[in-house]
Amino acid sequence: xxxxxxxxxxxxxxxxxxxxxxxxxxxxxxxxxxxxxxxxxxxxxxxxxxxxxxxxxxxxxxxxxxxxxxxxxxxxxxxxxxxxxxxxxxxxxxxxxxxxxxxxxxxxxxxxxxxxxxxxxxxxxxxxxxxxxxxxxxxxxxxxxxxxxxxxxxxxxxxxxxxxxxxxxxxxxxxxxxxxxxxxxxxxxxxxxxxxxxxxxxxxxx
Numbered sequence: 001x002x003x004x005x006x007x008x009x010x011x012x013x014x015x016x017x018x019x020x021x022x023x024x025x026x027x028x029x030x031x032x033x034x035x036x037x038x039x040x041x042x043x044x045x046x047x048x049x050x051x052x053x054x055x056x057x058x059x060x061x062x063x064x065x066x067x068x069x070x071x072x073x074x075x076x077x078x079x080x081x082x083x084x085x086x087x088x089x090x091x092x093x094x095x096x097x098x099x100x101x102x103x104x105x106x107x108x109x110x111x112x113x114x115x116x117x118x119x120x121x122x123x124x125x126x127x128x129x130x131x132x133x134x135x136x137x138x139x140x141x142x143x144x145x146x147x148x149x150x151x152x153x154x155x156x157x158x159x160x161x162x163x164x165x166x167x168x169x170x171x172x173x174x175x176x177x178x179x180x181x182x183x184x185x186x187x188x189x190x191x192x193x194x195x196x197x198x199x200x201x202x203x204x205x206x
Contacts, residue, residue, distance in 0.1 A: 002050070004030055004037060009048045011090075011167050012039075016046020020094035020174060026155065027070035030163070031080055031087045034058070038076060041068040045092070071131035078136050079159050082143045086159035088166045093155035096177035100124070101150040107177060110197040111189045115176045117200050118169060119148055122176075127152040148173050 008028050015021045026045050029038035035055050039045065043052035054067035058077055062069060070076075076089050100107055106124035110116045123142045128135030128151070139157065142149045148158040148169065158173065160166035183189040192200075 001032065001037065001055075004032065005050055005053050007163055008037070008039075008053070009050075011163055012045040012048045014167065015090070015092060015094075015170070016044075018094075018171070018174075020170065021045040021092045026090070026092040027072050027076070028091070029070075029073075029076045029089045035063055036073075036076060036080060038069050038073055041070055043070075072135075074131070074133065074136050075139060075157065078140045079143050079157070082140060083159060085161055086147075087161050088163045089157065089159045090166050090170055091155060091157045092170065094170070094174045094177075096174050096181060097122075097150060097156040098154070099181065100177055101155060102153050104152060106150060107173075107180060109180075109189065110192040110200070111180055111183070112176060113192070113200050114172065116192065116197050117203060118172060120146065120201065122146070122148045122150055122156075122173060124150040124152055127154070130154060 012028055024042060024044050027039045028045055029036050035057050037053055037055055040052050040054050054069045055063040056069050056073060057063055060073050060077060072091055079086055079089055108121035108123060123146055125139040125142060128138045139149055139151055150156050158166055158170050160169060180189055
């Protein structure tokens with residue numbers, strides 16, 4: 001567990017330096033055997049310590065006492081339950097992805113080949129009060145098909161098999177949101193056709 005925590009602390013620091021997880025926003029978790037290792041309530045992803053992690057089970061009960069898990073634990077639990085291939089989850093409020101989420105706009109249009117390849121698209125879940133069951137229901141409907149989901153007026157959640165992949169895909173998604181936003185300054189994005197998008201997705205099977 002100590003080795004895993006060290007890796008999570010490092011990624012939290014990297015996200016902090018990138019400005020992906022300002023202040024006390026966001027949370028990180030990892031599948032750990034039959035349990036989940038998740039950041040504690042009120043912790044800062046950019047300045048995590050070993051004491052900022054707590055072990056919970058899939059019922060949301062604390063395995064390590066005297067530590068309060070993130071209020072978004074139910075969202076993480078549901079993602080892991082629905083996707084046995086997901087081992088790490090990052091939930092952050094990065095500026096560009098959060099801008100789209102707060103504007104009520106998804107990133108489903110195929111604008112850049114790399115993002116079509118890695119994400120297919122980044123959908124927008126309807127608003128739900130943070131930490132509520134409504135948020136879980138609204139967001140979880142996308143987990144079966146998508147690894148990265150925007151949450152209206154909130155932020156973004158991304159899951160992956162490995163921690164490195166989760167971080168790199170977050171970096172890719174944030175940069176993609178910035179590029180799409182920039183295209184509107186230049187007159188709007190040039191969207192790939194359905195056939196072009198399909199050709200890119202077919203590359204995943206090669």
